[in-house]
Amino acid sequence: MTASTESSAPGSTARTRVRRLPELAAQDRATLHAVLDDALVATVAVVDDGQPYALPVACARDGERLLLHGSTGSRLFRLLAAGVPACVTVTLVDGLVLARSAFESSMNYRSVMVLGSSAVVDEADKQAAMRRLTEHLMPGRWAQLRPPTRKELAATTVVAMPLAECSVKVSSGDPQDPDEDLDAPVWAGVVPVEHSWGEPLASADLRFDAEPPAYVRGWRHGRT
């Protein structure tokens, strides 16, 4: 295993060019999509009165855009709906890299940064976008649920961030110690971070005796 190096350029601009460790920049669409598809949450940054604010938001990729939803009353979603400059960042930590020095010690991770302005998903597409969000986060769930009410739809803002101006970084594999450190009498390698689904916990107010749905058992591990 070595730190990955991939090339070709989808939405790379001067603003998203990976400056630090550019050899970690992966720029093919498949990698971009795969990282986003493993993410349950993105951190969305906007600026208000010169101060950046970065908040966690559930996300779902829908083709070449990233869907985000929140309360119509939230300041973040009012700003996103207004199309202010935003940055949406996804980070998946895959492991700790134990090198022979603190300096070379690091993490294996996959990250995506998307710059741009989001657009409000209009009423005609809103329910489909909410289905996509639910099905990304909880595959199989949507068909079991009653449709959203008019009031619920009105209370929800869904925005889409185009995957136009993006950077992707993937760090994987062994530590990269310089030759002069290789004889150090210390173990070196990677300790993976694993993400898995725990045993489903029934709600205390469940009114009937039901097993957790079968689709939950089929959820793919490694998403976070």
Place this chain on the structure above:
Amino acid sequence: MTASTESSAPGSTARTRVRRLPELAAQDRATLHAVLDDALVATVAVVDDGQPYALPVACARDGERLLLHGSTGSRLFRLLAAGVPACVTVTLVDGLVLARSAFESSMNYRSVMVLGSSAVVDEADKQAAMRRLTEHLMPGRWAQLRPPTRKELAATTVVAMPLAECSVKVSSGDPQDPDEDLDAPVWAGVVPVEHSWGEPLASADLRFDAEPPAYVRGWRHGRT
């Protein structure tokens, strides 16, 4: 289990007051510290030319400040070192909350947002700060490693963000469906997301036959 409600106010200001779902705001120092101590990575947002940028950065709490380190050559760390307005956000996803409607479906999570300006950790304290970072991320590791060289120290910027202006949100427990949804014939509850350490993978360039260090086996699960 219910969504937690905690009170008292450490570093709460008008800018960090939790506007959405204020009942989830936890404002005691112990919760703030516990969330940060479970985090390996923070997302750090700064503004450059009106555009927010949010990047993942390894972090470690050191008392009432959060330490971040990076390359002296990185744009982010040049901005942080200059004391620009920053936002440091930590998010830990604990589970998916499967309610009877898409609207009430959500996540259990713990998050912290710290606003302010970071200060450069000066040369006298830099090595101690690097030890703190290493020991937070990889407890037990520092004592096994050679000390950083002068060149490595010069190539690293360490900044500290005071835990002065912060918000903490903790969402836990069962879905909060309205009464009229409770007879819906659908399972409801929480599917936990679990974070654990995988089997350590020795580096391909390891020059001796060594077991992974014992301290790795003692690392606490649940950090990410």
